[in-house]
Amino acid sequence: MRQHEIGGGARGTGGGARRVVFSPVDNRARVDTVVRRIGDAIELGLLADGEQLPGESELAAQLGVSTVTLREALMALRQQGLVTTRRGRGGGSFVSLPEVPADDRLRVRLCGWSTEELRDLGDHWAALSGAAARLAAQRTEPEDLHPLRRTAEELAHAEETATRSRLYGRFHVELAAAAQSARLTREQVALQSEVGALLCLVLGSGEYREEVADRHRSVISAVQDGAHESAGTLAERCVRESTARLVAVRLTL
Secondary structure, three states: OOOOOOOOOOOOOOOOHHHHOOOOOOOOHHHHHHHHHHHHHHHHHOOOOOOOOOOOOHHHHOOOOOHHHHHHHHHHHHHHHOEEEOOOOEEEEEEEEOOOOOOHHHHHHHHOOHHHHHHHHHHHHHHHHHHHHHHHHHHHHHHHHHHHHHHHHHHHHOOOOHHHHHHHHHHHHHHHHHOOOOOHHHHHHHHHHHHHHHHHOOOEEEEEEEHHHHHHHHHHHHHHHOOOHHHHHHHHHHHHHHHHHHHHHHOOO
């Protein structure tokens, strides 16, 4: 029998991941916390390229920070090229999706990770996604799985490697949102900001893209059937396979 959380977490997956992006940050949060929250969401594609952010007063209220803190955060995001500001009528702050570094730069970034660190990251990722899948199978109704299905299908047909990596990461964030756990969702967003771009190094193959999409479909089916143990195991296997491929690339460098 499915369980339903009252309050607290993100309800369902219809915008659940996005709601977490705009939920209040820790009341002791500094500017860098707001920058990280919004920046990670942009990197993952949870906020669309060209999308207009809420007005300063509204966004500050949603995040539970002062307008001064928010303005400093927006300035930092502009300096990072993640937000652009337009003045005048129809103006405001708009999302600017970053370009993914070329393969050679990604390989240099990967060299900053030891194989032990990559395996540790994979263990953390598998634990998060496995727990999210098990909880989603117990809490989520079938009709709430549309975002996951849409993301899996978009991944199956994505041609650009950067798009594939964003969709891969988005799937796992949406899986956490389906678990109706705001904390799991925030953890998954933060983790994807670390590993997301690196996945470009293993998602260049169309064959592997299709394999990942099939694995995601299997997770969705298990969640829909309420098979929580199967859902968790399938999610963990998907993550461990991707981590193993990253480790294999690292060993060639």
